[in-house]
Amino acid sequence: MILIYGDAEQWDAMTEEQWQAHNAGHAAFVAKAGIRFLDGQQLETAPTATSLRADAAGRIHITDGPFLETKEGLGGYYLLEAADLDEVLELAKLLPELNYTHSGVEIRPVVEHG
Template sequence: MKYLCLIYSNEQVLHTAPDSPADPECFAYAQSVQKSGRMLAAEPLESVSTATTVRMRNGKLSITDGPFAETKEQLAGFYLIEARDLNEALQVAGGIPAARVGSVEVRPVRQLNL
């Protein structure tokens, strides 16, 4: 089953912490998940200041600079993984170094029947 691990952190903390996405520990962990065969994709995101939020209401498009809501933690990146079950996905998420300074939300990916 596929799981999406969404990494949330305060941007200032995440990018100045010793375990920032550019840190060798983060890179090594991503490589270990890749080598285990569970990694489907993983990417860090640009700063929240580059975000644009799009809404469609009553046929009218609304575009707003920035994130959807002001929060202390921002979406910083993700891992898309393959895991046997939620417990295995949680173990992978718990090993993500950014979980020490932020949080990792784990969600099953729904299958689309196209």
């Protein structure tokens, strides 16, 4: 899974032309991934998140926003089926987030149960 992080304020400041170029980059990524592409979605910004956490007594607390106070929030993901990390790295290098200093991507294997 490729997790995409970025600064929502920076995304909000992008012009329509910048967004068109950015979206074209994602379309190129999906096209290159081909049948390896299983799923991918853009997420709403971190302030729209709702978080649940249990305390020591086992009570569940619900709060607005993400767990961590951070400038970069999770903005989206891609789920790919690939032979190995090298294959995913080559695809991930195409993501437009790597053109900005306020964003980046993280790659994690998905745990398969059963």
